[in-house]
Amino acid sequence: MSTKIFAHRGYSAKYPENTMPAFLAAHQCGAHGIELDVQLSKDGVPVIIHDEAVNRTTNGKGLVKDMTASCLTKLNAGQRFKWLNRKAAIPTLEEVLDWLSKTNLILNIELKNSVFPYKGMEEKVIKMVHDFDLSSRIIYSSFNHDSLVKIHKIDSSAETAALYKKAMPVPWEYAKSIHASAIHPHYRNVTKELIETAQQHHIQVRAYTVNKTKLIKQLISWKIAGIITDNPCHALSCLESSK
Template sequence: MTLIFAHRGSSSSHPENTMISFMEANKAGADGIELDVQLTKDGEIVIIHDDKVDRTTNGKGFVKDLTLAEIKQLNAGHHFKKGTFEDTIPTLQEFLTWFKQTNLLCNIEYKSTTITNHELEDKVVQLVRQYQLEDRIIFSSFNHYSIVYSYRLAPEIETAPLYMEGIYMPWVYADSIRAKGIHPHYKVTPNELIILAQQNGIAVRPFTINQEKDIKRFMEVNTAAIITDYPAMAREIKNNL
């Protein structure tokens, strides 16, 4: 059965990467949440996708140049549906406190570009262990150095590389970096690849699948999971199949 991961929460209906979006995804019947983490100027882990706050909030500037106190002043729903929903940028700790009380899984994406500084991974792993959530977390990143470091630090927590291009035999690559899954862009994920990867023990969780026909295709071929902005629609399609 294909699991449904809500991309940045229920980001089609609520402001992405906010607690209201995550709670809505849970209500909509998602099996998991996908979210993005990075560090503030004072080294706190916050949940936000872009390296700047401009697109999603009423603030300006790079996340790494703002303190947590400054970030907490911003409205993360400012640009979404004319500011219908107001919410703050959550910390990973706030999220995990809520998440621990649910039955959800969570895909934490490291928004990391460096191959030498691993402060983000160190802090995230420490927090996940503190909450004893190792078996409900998957770490992913487009920065594969980041997830390899993560695996070495915490081999008990699953990792999965994110990628946009067609990779030849990606299950071989995944296995070589000890990843248990792959998170490819849906356009480079034909049915044959899903079947072969999963026969070789590698879970396939493509992103970001928002069209009904695509959701159906991935579910019909028993893809391990899909990552979608529309968890409610995906749940309805899954129930009808």
């Protein structure tokens, strides 16, 4: 199976991260999938944003968990991108799934629930995915591995992936122990041996966040399952030239 290219927070090298313009641009350049970050608003709506606070990426201030969805979606998430002649708001997960259902993209939903646990988040996200009939195209990932176990309990057919930053001794065994079908390591932890051994154990490897040409080409030559990158167009051209 050829390596799949996932746009990290959408085409975030050029567009405001985790916004519809970034997702549309990733789709337009031919990415196989999109990775995005989900949190819950004060009124329990799954919204797409990376940080626990809105300060870095929007013109607002405060924590996502303390603001209603209606407040959050009115913020400008594209203020640093003056050239962008369309609105870039914080999207809701519902909005993204509605759009995604009209494409053939794979979606990696990262649950950002390591700092705040967001009670009931897993149930809400899974229900929404089921309502759009998108289960077969979704990969759930999180640094909070208890959350992945919870997802498996709610939906045993859900594909889950363990995110991790620091090296693990036997990650494929660990993945199996939490019912995950994949590992999403930081790229520094990835070796040819890791990919090959994990694959022998039927565990897929997708590395994040890979932007350097040399590394992208190396991972493709090692037949990694997925590359999560800020610049999907560039990674796709590396993939094309490797054929």
